[in-house]
Amino acid sequence: MNPIDPKIHQALDGEIPRAALSAELRRDADLLERAAALLAAAPQEGSVAARVMAALERPLPPRRSRVVRWLLTPHAVVLRMRPVWSVALAAGVLLLAILPAPSGAPALGDEEGVAQFVARFPGARSVAVVGSFNDWRPGSIALEDPDHDGVWRGAVVLPAGAHEYMFVVDGERWVADPLAGRYVEDDFGRENSLLIVRPVAE
Amino acid sequence: MDVGGTLSDAEVVARVLGGDREAFGLVIRRYEPGLLRYATRILGSSDAAADAVAEGLVRAYRHLASCRDPGRLRTWLYRIVANRCKSQLARRPTADVSLDDVPPIVDPGDTEAALERAEQLALVERALMTLPPDKREAFVLKHVEGMSYEEMSAATGERIPTLKMRVHRAREALLRALKEYL
Amino acid sequence: MKAGLLFLWLAAPLAAQSARARLEGRVPAASIAAIDSLVQVAARESLPTEPLVQKAIEGGAKRVSGDRIIKAVQLNLDQLRAAKALLERAGDRAPVTHAEVLAVVAARKRGLADSIVERVVAALPDEPRGSALHAVADLVAHRFAGDSAADLILAAVHQGLRGVRLLDVSSAAIQETQRGRTRAEALALIARELPNVPPPPPPPRATVLHARRPAAAPPPDEP
Numbered sequence: 001m002n003p004i005d006p007k008i009h010q011a012l013d014g015e016i017p018r019a020a021l022s023a024e025l026r027r028d029a030d031l032l033e034r035a036a037a038l039l040a041a042a043p044q045e046g047s048v049a050a051r052v053m054a055a056l057e058r059p060l061p062p063r064r065s066r067v068v069r070w071l072l073t074p075h076a077v078v079l080r081m082r083p084v085w086s087v088a089l090a091a092g093v094l095l096l097a098i099l100p101a102p103s104g105a106p107a108l109g110d111e112e113g114v115a116q117f118v119a120r121f122p123g124a125r126s127v128a129v130v131g132s133f134n135d136w137r138p139g140s141i142a143l144e145d146p147d148h149d150g151v152w153r154g155a156v157v158l159p160a161g162a163h164e165y166m167f168v169v170d171g172e173r174w175v176a177d178p179l180a181g182r183y184v185e186d187d188f189g190r191e192n193s194l195l196i197v198r199p200v201a202e
Numbered sequence: 203m204d205v206g207g208t209l210s211d212a213e214v215v216a217r218v219l220g221g222d223r224e225a226f227g228l229v230i231r232r233y234e235p236g237l238l239r240y241a242t243r244i245l246g247s248s249d250a251a252a253d254a255v256a257e258g259l260v261r262a263y264r265h266l267a268s269c270r271d272p273g274r275l276r277t278w279l280y281r282i283v284a285n286r287c288k289s290q291l292a293r294r295p296t297a298d299v300s301l302d303d304v305p306p307i308v309d310p311g312d313t314e315a316a317l318e319r320a321e322q323l324a325l326v327e328r329a330l331m332t333l334p335p336d337k338r339e340a341f342v343l344k345h346v347e348g349m350s351y352e353e354m355s356a357a358t359g360e361r362i363p364t365l366k367m368r369v370h371r372a373r374e375a376l377l378r379a380l381k382e383y384l
Numbered sequence: 385m386k387a388g389l390l391f392l393w394l395a396a397p398l399a400a401q402s403a404r405a406r407l408e409g410r411v412p413a414a415s416i417a418a419i420d421s422l423v424q425v426a427a428r429e430s431l432p433t434e435p436l437v438q439k440a441i442e443g444g445a446k447r448v449s450g451d452r453i454i455k456a457v458q459l460n461l462d463q464l465r466a467a468k469a470l471l472e473r474a475g476d477r478a479p480v481t482h483a484e485v486l487a488v489v490a491a492r493k494r495g496l497a498d499s500i501v502e503r504v505v506a507a508l509p510d511e512p513r514g515s516a517l518h519a520v521a522d523l524v525a526h527r528f529a530g531d532s533a534a535d536l537i538l539a540a541v542h543q544g545l546r547g548v549r550l551l552d553v554s555s556a557a558i559q560e561t562q563r564g565r566t567r568a569e570a571l572a573l574i575a576r577e578l579p580n581v582p583p584p585p586p587p588p589r590a591t592v593l594h595a596r597r598p599a600a601a602p603p604p605d606e607p
Binding site for chain 3: 132
Binding site for chain 1: 224238263330342369374380381
């Protein structure tokens with residue numbers, strides 16, 4: 001790459017006046033500015049306004065497909081400290097904005113949120129979430145894998161704040177959530193996953 | 203009468219956060235042209251740019267409460283759209299962009315001067331697309347969107363010295379390319 | 385003051401009673417008495433008892449031996465005491481609230497040095513510290529230096545951010561390192577952005593329709 005005279009940069013950055021440039025340098029500066037002016041003046045076709053306003057009217061669909069897509073890639077079962085996703089899911093395995101609740105859905109208090117648990121255990125017969133929020137009882141929150149693709153999911157209403165938990169696979173194998181992003185020692189030689197539930201009314 | 207033209211960004215944001223969804227239309231009208239122009243130059247495709255800007259604006263609406271300083275709304279919006287553009291670029295198999303995607307701007311009814319301008323624009327666009335995305339972005343933000351280096355830093359998350367270097371390299375490459383074509 | 389103390393003295397056996405009932409059938413029978421006495425000690429010292437009961441039940445659920453459960457409960461009692469002492473050192477007036485004790489315990493369990501915890505506690509004298517401490521701990525877990533992490537989160541607090549928004553600040557800094565920046569660059573970048581922390585990436589969405597409530601948890605023993 002051929003460097004150009006630094007004075008051109010200084011002039012274009014407003015650090016020195018144009019008059020300080022020689023005629024030849026001024027021609028080069030003008031050429032660049034004309035190019036920029038052409039780009040700036042080029043008419044833009046179309047507008048996204050209608051599309052955006054229409055999108056704002058629609059309730060948000062479940063984003064499970066995004067999570068599932070991520071889970072099904074080779075780096076799906078991730079231990080902590082991997083791509084943006086692990087932090088994103090850690091921060092977000094907590095709260096989700098609430099969709100308009102159809103009748104029969106639990107009404108949420110101001111200090112409650114919804115946590116979605118997602119885990120990939122292909123071949124498992126059952127996956128349960130066990131933690132401080134259900135007195136560590138393995139039977140009470142079972143995740144579901146309705147399409148038998150090895151991805152287990154469940155959504156739980158929880159008080160806002162921090163909760164320790166693990167998954168129990170097939171009733172006997174205790175596993176920290178690989179997607180939690182936060183872990184604490186359980187004082188029994190293992191680690192619990194930690195989630196922080198965001199309150200609905202932020 | 204476009205009352206929206208007299209409202210500051212802070213007032214518009216306050217209205218939207220107060221529940222006036224339609225007021226977000228003012229944000230779109232104000233910033234869409236620049237955002238589309240920017241995204242088109244980065245992605246080299248008006249369709250891809252429309253997707254990036256539309257997604258970015260929807261995201262901005264949903265997270266408007268987190269823009270606590272509406273005085274910096276513009277750079278905040280550019281930041282969101284820049285991230286959308288980067289996501290799109292990352293998903294492409296190569297970084298190359300087909301020049302066929304660069305939007306045609308010739309109107310059959312144009313005068314000769316307009317046609318010449320159109321040809322020059324096509325040349326400039328071709329030269330611009332030879333730049334790597336980060337330098338292309340830096341040139342567009344500085345010279346097409348007219349941002350200061352401080353604003354560019356807020357919009358891209360990059361340090362000012364880094365941005366200056368990219369702008370300088372972009373100017374050098376563009377000048378060389380323009381001199382070849384012209 | 386005397387009435388308060390009387391209430392606490394009366395409350396202690398009540399706490400112990402409810403603990404025994406919850407431990408029956410959940411932990412090895414031979415360990416119940418020892419665990420129970422530790423719970424009573426906590427109650428008398430105006431410390432939260434729920435974490436101790438939870439730890440015991442957790443150990444029982446994980447099929448850990450009675451001895452190890454007792455050791456873990458003792459360890460947690462020590463942690464509660466240390467948290468209370470830290471809060472008092474940092475200026476909280478007695479009786480320190482249970483929520484703050486638990487927040488400090490969590491922060492120390494997640495690896496924050498006492499000096500960092502004290503710094504955050506002292507910087508937020510009149511408000512809950514839980515989110516700030518977790519945000520700092522998130523950064524430290526990703527190998528940010530404790531003091532630098534605290535600098536960023538306290539700067540965010542200074543700019544008006546609170547609660548879970550502080551977690552967004554730490555998420556944003558962590559994401560910048562995952563994009564290739566050094567930790568110092570990430571911290572400087574996010575600090576410059578404050579209070580405009582980039583929105584977090586869209587979290588997964590769950591339908592409230594399918595959200596269930598777990599079995600009712602016992603009420604917290606906040607004084």
